[in-house]
Amino acid sequence: MPSENRTLKPDEAFHPIRAVGVCLKPAQPQAAGAVRGLVKWLEQRGLRVIADEEAGEVTGHPSQPRSLLAGQVDLVIVLGGDGTLLSVARAVSDRPVPILGVNLGTLGFLTEVTLDELFAALELVLAGKARVEARMRLDVRALRDQGELGRFLALNDAVLTKADLARMIDLETRADGGEVTTYHADGLIVATPTGSTAYSLSAGGPIVLPELEAFLLTPICPHTLTQRPLVLPHSSQIEICVRSRNEVQLTVDGQEGIALREGDVVAVRRSDHPVRLIASPFRSRFEILREKFHWGTR
């Protein structure tokens, strides 16, 4: 079992790049010029470009839905914020195509390259000099009476929260069959290391470097003062059973979800399909953390 998220070697990270997918955050007409410039730059290098529907709409370039696009390209470029990248990562699903996240605004945790740096970064990617990280994902299944209500891939987190606003919920949590604890809380976040700088951080969780593979269990407003965030090994089989009559909402990466009721179980394990994320050639992990959190340096 691999111990840590690996940096892939260039030859295992990339197929020869012949076709490139370009994905755009929805409703960004002002990005049309940037997308057109990117398409032109890629085509000048003899690469075939497939736009997603959002990029196609602002540029007129032939487009395909993201889920189809992912199967036909050797590289995906995402223009948008972290939310857009989460959405593309879900569409890419289990295909091992590397993703380059380009932030249209300020720097993100997943979109580590700025628009200014785009072409310099792409030169390195095409030259096989970029670092590609295999980021652990969660395989999340919602179960009822032995049947499967839904199954999701999460790059950041799976979150169970009360749907009824006034009352807390009870979430019996097991790991590898043994009871961990029953959380009495507003909710519970199961996060990857990648997700540790997202919602889990707001709920008081630690920062876990994505080089590590692990699960982070962070309760939201726990009723019991002795509850603390828990970091579990990546081999854990986690099961969370809804133990209160109040309706519970499961939300995956803040974007899709399902309603749960008493007795339903959310089973989480490490997915066999990590996301292949191209790291910024221009700043280290810690530089990004320092920039995002205004940490001082010496």
Add this chain to the structure above:
Amino acid sequence: MPSENRTLKPDEAFHPIRAVGVCLKPAQPQAAGAVRGLVKWLEQRGLRVIADEEAGEVTGHPSQPRSLLAGQVDLVIVLGGDGTLLSVARAVSDRPVPILGVNLGTLGFLTEVTLDELFAALELVLAGKARVEARMRLDVRALRDQGELGRFLALNDAVLTKADLARMIDLETRADGGEVTTYHADGLIVATPTGSTAYSLSAGGPIVLPELEAFLLTPICPHTLTQRPLVLPHSSQIEICVRSRNEVQLTVDGQEGIALREGDVVAVRRSDHPVRLIASPFRSRFEILREKFHWGTR
């Protein structure tokens, strides 16, 4: 590189057990009866018993210093609290002898067996049915001007704190050569997963299961509100440089230490010599957490 702290198989965990070391918390005359009973029980089974100086003192049994004892036995039994076990683990140093921690008072995180359970646990240990965990340790070196001031093995943590009571200190922290951040704080805890339920927890750190191998960086009273506990992969080479004129104290496992000054560096990496700890046959990791933290269950 091993991904997670392993549960050792019986044949790799134990040599055939012929000699047993018995270590006792200092100044426990009331434990004399228990120690004598233990020695008798072991000798009746044909085992040779070596006492440490504390156990020798209350029983009159022939004794040796812990550091010598560790090289001559196939099993060490510690009677005391977590502090006693930390101290014995240090004396055992790099010898792969398994340790059974028996708590003389309430349950500990490291001394998971109670006095009542001692003989039942020992039967399982001698029958080769006990689970032995390889617990990651820190290899901690204090460096000045390229020279080594001291070198320590830590099972729980290495802690840098201000020695001058009034002022905070600056600790420039690097991982694998790159700057993480400079902590302006009362101090900084570098903890193992085992140490995550000790001092790091008081300083606001998460609980990291010891099945995971990782470093936990938990600042003590950080001046910057955006500092959060950090979990780093076990392959990290951590260096902490004292950047303030105030004197700094390095303390290892709360028991030994050294004074540092501006420019000194504490280098921490994963030790090649984990501690072999015999897990309680009677309660799971989570049962211990629930009992210690009064977590409710369903």
Add this chain to the structure above:
Amino acid sequence: MPSENRTLKPDEAFHPIRAVGVCLKPAQPQAAGAVRGLVKWLEQRGLRVIADEEAGEVTGHPSQPRSLLAGQVDLVIVLGGDGTLLSVARAVSDRPVPILGVNLGTLGFLTEVTLDELFAALELVLAGKARVEARMRLDVRALRDQGELGRFLALNDAVLTKADLARMIDLETRADGGEVTTYHADGLIVATPTGSTAYSLSAGGPIVLPELEAFLLTPICPHTLTQRPLVLPHSSQIEICVRSRNEVQLTVDGQEGIALREGDVVAVRRSDHPVRLIASPFRSRFEILREKFHWGTR
């Protein structure tokens, strides 16, 4: 302006007690015997008893809705938990009738007397020897386009939370006309000192003794790591304006509420009508805290 929540003197705390209201937590048929015993005990002392509808249902005693009952009695006894007391306090509204909270289960923060202690406590109350505390309440108004959507009295808290589960909300917060900050968070709790041991505590707030009059602003899962709970003087005029397109829910004392939208304002000030709560004659404030939080003592 009074500096602190006062303990009222007996002559200002009580009218001569001639009529007593008895309120019961809904759906507690097993409490019928206790309620009947209480009614009998009161009537034997020449007091007129009026039951609320819940108490009337299990005992057959003549009953009235709580809001009517409150105007006709000189003392209200609540049998239930903290939730029941919050609900009765709302029904009592601006009438200065003292309330004795009796917890049917474990001790509460508001229901400080156990069923076992009920008659001993009542003897002291009737003898004018009980301590009555004036507990600050919030006057909460929800405003839209200069009109008032609703107005509420809160003993614990007024809470604004996202109604849409996936997204955080923006809450521009002003005190006495000046901007405090704009919270980007799951929500914001405005609590009284009485409410500091309720939801605010789960969200990371401090414990504020109810002897103090103040507002506590505790953000729920704030996006910005530098946000901390804020304690404001009781003279503050607080205004919270919804600044995000997502729907926001206002919930008062966890029991009633209203849906808000962008531009709506929640205005909070100290109510002129504190709740008169009879303190336990048998345990101090700190004894209750120690018992509820399992704080050790010497």
Add this chain to the structure above:
Amino acid sequence: MPSENRTLKPDEAFHPIRAVGVCLKPAQPQAAGAVRGLVKWLEQRGLRVIADEEAGEVTGHPSQPRSLLAGQVDLVIVLGGDGTLLSVARAVSDRPVPILGVNLGTLGFLTEVTLDELFAALELVLAGKARVEARMRLDVRALRDQGELGRFLALNDAVLTKADLARMIDLETRADGGEVTTYHADGLIVATPTGSTAYSLSAGGPIVLPELEAFLLTPICPHTLTQRPLVLPHSSQIEICVRSRNEVQLTVDGQEGIALREGDVVAVRRSDHPVRLIASPFRSRFEILREKFHWGTR
């Protein structure tokens, strides 16, 4: 008893200003020009200027120790950081002379005026248009065997910490004679609202507006996870008894202190002598908080 820290009316805040004290942070030769300019500006307006020893040293102006100076002037101007102001406030002791804090570097919490704003602020002060706040202080007494070891005035905080680096301490804490709890911790901070943005904040305390008068008890690295910061009314008589054999250090405003041992008591009550601090005419309390904590605004 006054309910809240008051903003004083001009006629009660100031004597007619005839003499002004000028105090300087030690070892600031580069500030000589600024101090000379200030002295000249004041003398041109017919005011008598007395320098403290630090200001005298860099300017050659006649000087006096701060404690003598305070009795001879109608206004004190402090050039330095928050630490300098704390030190001057202590020297001013119980004299009701208003203090204007001018920060030589970035903005402080106590030194709210920048060097650029100095003369504009002084114009307003001399015209009687400045706002003067009476900031609550702590009267701190260290007691041994009924005798007094020392007595201190604190504007920020009184802090008890372990002097022995390895071990936590036990601090039995009482309010108005009743036991609050016994803290098992690295230490305990008793802070004023003014001090809530200083050390207490690093230890996890809330922000308490200085308009409020209250005590803040914030434990440092408490061993018990259920300990939370406590806010007590300003009328409280707080007593903290050292209950461990380890040596304990009492530190006041981070600047002076005394060593304590088992059985010693620190008694804290509200001082009758608040500090009169001139508020910045140019920014509100919340603007300062937003600037210091990088809180976003709308």
